[in-house]
Amino acid sequence: MEPRLIAVYGSGGFGRETAWFLDTCGEGGVLYKVVCFIDDNPEKHGKIINDIPVMSLDESYDRFPCAKVVCAIGGPKTRKATVEKAAKRGFDFETVIHPMACFSKWVEIGHGTVIYFGNFFSVNIKIGRHVQINVKCNIGHDVIVGDFTTMAFGVNISGWVHIGKNVYIGVGANIINGTEENPLVIGDNAIIGAGACVVKSVPANATVVGVPAKQIK
Secondary structure: OOOEEEEEEOOOHHHHHHHHHHHHOOOOOOOEEEEEEEOOOHHHOOOEEOOEEEEOHHHHHHHOOOOEEEEOOOOHHHHHHHHHHHHHHOOEEOOEEOOOOEEOOOEEEOOOOEEOOOOEEOOOEEEOOOOEEOOOOEEOOOOEEOOOOEEOOOOEEOOOEEEOOOOEEOOOOEEOOOOOOOOEEEOOOOEEOOOOEEOOOEOOOOEEEOOOOEEOO
C-alpha cells in the first residue's frame, strides 16, 4: 500500500510530535509519509528538522501538490487562520485517527480532525472539523465538540457536555456531566485552564481555572 503524503503545518514542538505520531499510525492503521514541515517563519526555510525539510507554504505546494496537510498548531484561533491560508493555497486536509484510539461506531468525526493515541470515546458523540484531541483523553456519551477546539493531554469530559468552537481545554482538565434536559455548555472561544474542574456551564470567551473552575477573564 502506498503511503499517504502529509505536510505538517508547524515545525515547533507540537509539529515534531505530530510528525512522529503520524509515523506510528502505520502500526496497524494507515501508512503516512511526512514529506515536509510548513512554517511561516522564513528563518526556518531550508532547514532539516528530525530528517524532515522545512518549507514555506508556497514551496510545499509547488513540490507536493498532492500532499494533504495536518495542522499541528495548538491554539484554536491560530489554527483556524492557518487552515484557511492552506486551503486558499489549494491544499486539502487529512483526518487522522490513531489505531490505538478506542471509540464506538456512534462517533461522528469532522474533516481535518486529528485524534492521537490512547483516547477513549463512548457513544453518540459529534466532533467537528479540525479538532485536535491529544493523548489519553476520555469523552463520554452525547458530547458535542465544536470546530477547531483543542484538548490537551489527559482531558476528561463526562456525558451531555456541549463544547463550542475554538475552545482550548488545558492539560488534565475535567468537565463533569450535564443532563439531556440541561447539558453543560462551554461557550465559543472559551479557555479551560490546566487541571481545572468545570462543574457548571462556561460563557463564550471566558477563561476559567481552578477546582471548582471559576472565571478569571
